[in-house]
Amino acid sequence: MKISRRASSLPLLSWIFIVLVVSGAIIMLGYLIRDLIRDGWTINWWDLIIWAFLVIIAEKFVISLPRGGAFVTVGAAVDFAIIVLFGPAIAALFGLLGALVNSWLARKVPFYKLLFNMGQYVLTLGTAAIVFRALGGDISDSGIGSSILPFLVCVPVYFFVNNALICLIIAFTEKISPIRVWLVNFRWTVGHDLILAPLGLVVALLYKVSIWSIFVFLAPLALARYVYKLYMDLRGAYFDSIAALASALDASDPYTKGHSDRVTKYAVQTARAMKSSEREIETIEFAGRLHDIGKIGIDRSILRKRSKLNDREWSEMQKHPVMGSEIAGKLKFMKEAEDYVNYHHERYDGKGYPKGLKGEEIPVGARILGVVDAFDAMTSDRPYRPALAIEEAVRELERGAGQQFDPIVVDVFVKLIRNGELKVEGHKVKEPEPKPQQNSKQELDLKPVKRTPQFSK
Numbered sequence: 185m186k187i188s189r190r191a192s193s194l195p196l197l198s199w200i201f202i203v204l205v206v207s208g209a210i211i212m213l214g215y216l217i218r219d220l221i222r223d224g225w226t227i228n229w230w231d232l233i234i235w236a237f238l239v240i241i242a243e244k245f246v247i248s249l250p251r252g253g254a255f256v257t258v259g260a261a262v263d264f265a266i267i268v269l270f271g272p273a274i275a276a277l278f279g280l281l282g283a284l285v286n287s288w289l290a291r292k293v294p295f296y297k298l299l300f301n302m303g304q305y306v307l308t309l310g311t312a313a314i315v316f317r318a319l320g321g322d323i324s325d326s327g328i329g330s331s332i333l334p335f336l337v338c339v340p341v342y343f344f345v346n347n348a349l350i351c352l353i354i355a356f357t358e359k360i361s362p363i364r365v366w367l368v369n370f371r372w373t374v375g376h377d378l379i380l381a382p383l384g385l386v387v388a389l390l391y392k393v394s395i396w397s398i399f400v401f402l403a404p405l406a407l408a409r410y411v412y413k414l415y416m417d418l419r420g421a422y423f424d425s426i427a428a429l430a431s432a433l434d435a436s437d438p439y440t441k442g443h444s445d446r447v448t449k450y451a452v453q454t455a456r457a458m459k460s461s462e463r464e465i466e467t468i469e470f471a472g473r474l475h476d477i478g479k480i481g482i483d484r485s486i487l488r489k490r491s492k493l494n495d496r497e498w499s500e501m502q503k504h505p506v507m508g509s510e511i512a513g514k515l516k517f518m519k520e521a522e523d524y525v526n527y528h529h530e531r532y533d534g535k536g537y538p539k540g541l542k543g544e545e546i547p548v549g550a551r552i553l554g555v556v557d558a559f560d561a562m563t564s565d566r567p568y569r570p571a572l573a574i575e576e577a578v579r580e581l582e583r584g585a586g587q588q589f590d591p592i593v594v595d596v597f598v599k600l601i602r603n604g605e606l607k608v609e610g611h612k613v614k615e616p617e618p619k620p621q622q623n624s625k626q627e628l629d630l631k632p633v634k635r636t637p638q639f640s641k
């Protein structure tokens with residue numbers, strides 16, 4: 185795991201932390217190399233070349249996660265093999281190599297990030313290897329038996345040092361709690377990391393038997409990457425079909441054309457600004473596309489009705505979140521989006537539907553969808569009124585914060601608009617305007633009409 189965030193101007197605390205990490209790494213490396221020279225250089229050059237090659241290959245085997253911003257590598261498996269095989273000094277030196285290779289592959293990494301990554305890699309691998317050796321870990325002659333316990337201890341040490349250093353630098357840079365950084369960004373990597381650790385040990389043991397066994401390691405890696413790519417392609421195709429269905433539903437009404445696309449775009453940007461995890465953002469993206477898919481089951485005469493809905497029609501209309509969530513729940517890759525679709529018309533004050541959930545009871549993804557859905561409805565033409573100006577729609581959101589909307593989501597979303605980070609693409613209907621009619625019920629909690637009681641104080 186590496187730091188890869190952009191930071192145009194780093195706070196002083198971040199600089200101090202980088203200097204501490206780099207100094208600590210230099211001191212550790214100095215001691216380790218001194219010990220290595222004192223004990224005699226026993227590594228063979230072939231080993232160095234092969235493992236340097238493996239470090240490079242492992243960093244190259246980057247698997248992009250669906251949202252593109254995040255990625256995983258199998259570098260930790262190679263790190264553990266190196267720790268077990270070669271001990272602290274060589275492990276720390278390979279850490280330096282890993283950071284250099286990664287920065288070279290990433291291109292244009294600012295100098296301070298390169299220094300920090302080199303420092304944190306040296307500290308991570310060095311500390312884990314020191315712990316492994318100090319507890320008696322050694323697979324050279326005594327076999328694996330005595331190394332199991334030291335290995336079990338060195339694995340959490342490796343991940344603790346790595347995660348702690350990364351979370352602290354992000355926390356100092358972005359002025360948020362390091363625990364939150366970990367929970368939001370890295371908690372989900374634990375399972376992946378725990379698989380890589382024993383894989384590293386197995387590779388080390390195989391390597392002791394025969395250097396060529398390393399290819400036994402590379403083959404499944406290549407296969408895993410290929411299978412993963414197939415899976416991602418299939419998932420993409422599946423998702424595109426559903427998105428096409430949602431767009432077709434939007435397009436069937438000139439007033440909602442492009443609505444799901446815009447809601448998805450706004451929701452993803454807001455979730456990203458709220459530092460949601462990549463997984464969460466992906467779920468929000470699915471839910472954004474599908475949030476109104478349940479309208480497929482609503483009578484078209486109700487959907488297209490330009491006048492006020494009667495009670496029967498209104499209760500029919502209110503079924504669309506539940507119907508949508510049932511559809512989402514049946515889709516293989518989109519199960520988690522189910523709740524967001526179901527609750528996108530809940531209100532922060534508990535007066536929404538279908539369940540009347542309140543505040544934090546509503547999943548955060550659904551609260552985000554609620555805000556951006558309303559905003560898009562306001563900034564798009566509707567049969568009963570033209571689109572509102574952006575500033576006017578923003579004021580309506582602020583007025584509804586704490587009542588209809590989650591105030592934190594409104595705050596983040598409005599900041600994105602005011603900073604110019606979010607491009608608003610309100611939808612204007614090209615066909616001649618139908619005669620405007622006041623409709624107070626059809627989209628009760630979407631509509632921006634400031635005359636309605638829910639937005640006024």
Ligand SMILES: [Fe+2]
Binds near residue numbers: 528529
């Ligand atoms: Fe809806």
